[in-house]
Amino acid sequence: MIFFDDEQPPHKPVMLGEVIDFIRPGVGDVIVDATVGAGGHSCEILKMIGSDGLLIGIDKDAEILKIAHKYLSRISKSYKLYHADYTDLNYILSELKISRVQGILLDLGVSSLQLDSLERGFSFSKEGPLDMRMDRSKGLTAEELLKKLSQKEMEDIFWRYGEERWSRSIARTISQERRRGGNIKTTTQLAKIVEKALYTSRKLPKKRKIHPATRVFQALRIVVNDELKSLEYFINNVHEFLASGSRIVVISFHSLEDRLVKRAFLKGQTTSSLKILTKKPLRSHDSEIRENIRCRSAKLRAAERT
Numbered sequence: 435m436i437f438f439d440d441e442q443p444p445h446k447p448v449m450l451g452e453v454i455d456f457i458r459p460g461v462g463d464v465i466v467d468a469t470v471g472a473g474g475h476s477c478e479i480l481k482m483i484g485s486d487g488l489l490i491g492i493d494k495d496a497e498i499l500k501i502a503h504k505y506l507s508r509i510s511k512s513y514k515l516y517h518a519d520y521t522d523l524n525y526i527l528s529e530l531k532i533s534r535v536q537g538i539l540l541d542l543g544v545s546s547l548q549l550d551s552l553e554r555g556f557s558f559s560k561e562g563p564l565d566m567r568m569d570r571s572k573g574l575t576a577e578e579l580l581k582k583l584s585q586k587e588m589e590d591i592f593w594r595y596g597e598e599r600w601s602r603s604i605a606r607t608i609s610q611e612r613r614r615g616g617n618i619k620t621t622t623q624l625a626k627i628v629e630k631a632l633y634t635s636r637k638l639p640k641k642r643k644i645h646p647a648t649r650v651f652q653a654l655r656i657v658v659n660d661e662l663k664s665l666e667y668f669i670n671n672v673h674e675f676l677a678s679g680s681r682i683v684v685i686s687f688h689s690l691e692d693r694l695v696k697r698a699f700l701k702g703q704t705t706s707s708l709k710i711l712t713k714k715p716l717r718s719h720d721s722e723i724r725e726n727i728r729c730r731s732a733k734l735r736a737a738e739r740t
């Protein structure tokens with residue numbers, strides 16, 4: 435059993451036991467945590483690979499890397515952190531003169547630290563600027579994106595990346611608000627517009643299991659950070675980085691991500707580069723979901739390089 439205290443990152447990593455069981459980090463291994471976040475999974479991996487191993491941690495978010503560094507440095511020096519997109523792994527490995535690694539972890543989406551940080555603009559329940567960039571050094575914010583998109587483009591984005599069935603009404607209401615002259619600048623402002631769009635239409639159900647703005651926020655976040663493009667590219671080429679017998683573990687949080695992972699693993703299996711280890715994705719236990727509601731939607735898939 436793994437215990438957490440002040441020496442550990444401030445949140446529990448999702449499905450930590452399962453991740454470790456699949457990756458099986460051994461002394462001297464080189465393991466890539468491609469979405470290192472605050473280092474929750476990485477701390478455990480670092481302990482297991484010892485001083486002869488190397489943990490390569492990557493994150494688009496420069497601020498969160500400082501937190502990862504704080505916790506990892508208390509364990510050992512056998513790690514390197516990179517402020518990069520995980521699709522840059524080939525450059526990172528060639529800089530380190532490493533051709534193959536013994537394990538790769540992708541724990542997708544935003545971390546709870548990013549969600550809880552008001553000024554990052556990821557959460558609809560807290561007032562903050564509509565930013566949503568994981569890498570705040572570049573790219574358009576969600577506010578800038580919303581200002582630029584046509585009504586039809588918004589509708590397509592909410593439909594395609596949020597799987598939001600009321601995408602048309604929501605895009606129309608946002609468009610009306612913009613015409614009234616107001617820029618949509620904050621998270622709660624947008625959340626209220628979405629609620630208005632949903633609840634003023636008589637067709638809509640009174641109750642939804644999730645907050646009415648969940649899908650719109652997911653869609654904007656995916657587009658702002660180009661999340662699916664990075665995932666699709668990486669997951670279809672991941673076998674190039676894995677040594678024979680080494681494993682990749684992916685934790686996804688919505689069906690668009692999980693579908694890409696499932697397809698890439700199946701393709702890898704038919705070309706004989708990968709063996710799927712999880713016929714069906716693993717889900718968090720009820721006890722984990724009780725402690726961290728985010729785990730409710732987590733799905734873990736793993737594959738081994740043949």
Ligand SMILES: C[S@@+](CC[C@H](N)C(=O)[O-])C[C@H]1O[C@@H](n2cnc3c(N)ncnc32)[C@H](O)[C@@H]1O
Nearest residue numbers: 447469471472473474475493494519520541545
């Ligand atoms: C769910 S969190 C990871 C949490 C981490 N496993 C832990 O236990 O602390 C996902 C992290 O991936 C980062 N991220 C998302 N997409 C990325 C990408 N394409 N390249 C690099 N980092 C990415 C986010 O900034 C975020 O910090």
